[in-house]
Amino acid sequence: MVLRVFRDALREACKNVIAAEPEITQFDTIAGDGDCGLCLKSGAEEILRLADDNEGLDSSDVINSVLALAQAMERKMDGTSGALYSIWTNALAAGFATSTETSATPAAWADALGHALATLYKYTSARAPSRTLVDPLAKFTEAFSHSQGKDFAGAVDEAVKAAEHTRTIEAKAGRAAYVGQDALREANVPDPGAWGVVKILQGIQSVVQK
Numbered sequence: 001m002v003l004r005v006f007r008d009a010l011r012e013a014c015k016n017v018i019a020a021e022p023e024i025t026q027f028d029t030i031a032g033d034g035d036c037g038l039c040l041k042s043g044a045e046e047i048l049r050l051a052d053d054n055e056g057l058d059s060s061d062v063i064n065s066v067l068a069l070a071q072a073m074e075r076k077m078d079g080t081s082g083a084l085y086s087i088w089t090n091a092l093a094a095g096f097a098t099s100t101e102t103s104a105t106p107a108a109w110a111d112a113l114g115h116a117l118a119t120l121y122k123y124t125s126a127r128a129p130s131r132t133l134v135d136p137l138a139k140f141t142e143a144f145s146h147s148q149g150k151d152f153a154g155a156v157d158e159a160v161k162a163a164e165h166t167r168t169i170e171a172k173a174g175r176a177a178y179v180g181q182d183a184l185r186e187a188n189v190p191d192p193g194a195w196g197v198v199k200i201l202q203g204i205q206s207v208v209q210k
Contacts (some may be wrong), residue, residue, distance in 0.1 A: 007051045007064070011205040014044035016203030017196060024199075026154040028192035031131075031171075034116035036192040043077040043085065047080060064095040066186050081133065081193050084124060088137075105162075106149025117141045128162060131171035133193035138163040138203060156201045163198045167189040 017024075017040050017093035025037030050072050051057065057065045068090035077085055095115030101108035119140060121127070126134040144155035167190050 002124045005103055006088045007057060010051045010069075012206050013200045013203035014048045016199045016206075017041065017044040020195070020199045024196055027189045028189045030189050031191055032081075035079060036196065039077050039079055039081055040196045043073045043082070046072040046076040056117060063093045063096050065137075066096070081196075084120065084133065087123050088116050088120045088205055091116040094119070106152075108149075110145045110147075110149040113141045114145050127152060129165060129169050131166045131169050131191045131194070133191070133197050135191070135195045136160070136163070136194050136201070137156045140197075152205060156198075156205050159201050160198055163190050165195040 021037040021041040023037070024040060025034060027093060028034050028036040047069060050068060059066060066089060070086055070093065073089060075087045076082075092112050092115070095112030096104070098106060098115060099111035102110060120134070121136075124132075124134065126132040128135040128138045138156045139162040140159035143158040144152065147154065158169045167188050168185060171191075
């Protein structure tokens with residue numbers, strides 16, 4: 001992926017998350033602590049700053065570029081979701097180091113995503129379906145890996161379905177597990193963390209599909 005596409009994808013992902021902050025915050029006032037949208041917005045704003053820094057990202061060094069994203073998240077994202085994003089992004093960088101691919105091909109991204117998800121599972125008990133951000137992240141990773149990185153749009157579709165499904169399922173992990181489940185189902189809102197993942201992926205898709 002050339003630097004311009006990489007940066008454009010990051011920018012659109014971040015802009016999409018920032019635009020969705022009020023919606024995500026509304027969901028989280030019902031299903032969580034009310035801070036998920038602001039946490040994601042803070043991380044997105046820091047990554048936008050990084051994307052505009054000519055020294056921040058290097059298309060010839062995808063591992064260090066992804067590590068730079070992880071460091072940006074660590075600086076600005078608080079709470080459980082911030083920790084999970086940091087763990088996942090650091091593991092994504094490590095996944096490239098263990099990939100059998102010699103460059104950042106779609107197949108290499110699939111390998112790295114698989115490694116990142118497996119690493120994340122070591123730090124959280126959440127497994128799909130759990131009404132957490134893991135639901136769409138796992139479905140996207142599985143679909144993208146199954147296509148060997150060739151069907152990004154199809155993988156995003158699977159993530160959207162998984163996030164929508166969180167409207168009706170019982171929360172098995174995260175803050176929503178401590179909220180009355182009958183009230184959650186009646187509210188018919190998706191998990192805010194899961195919705196944030198979808199907004200990130202849809203932003204990336206708007207660039208990648210071109």
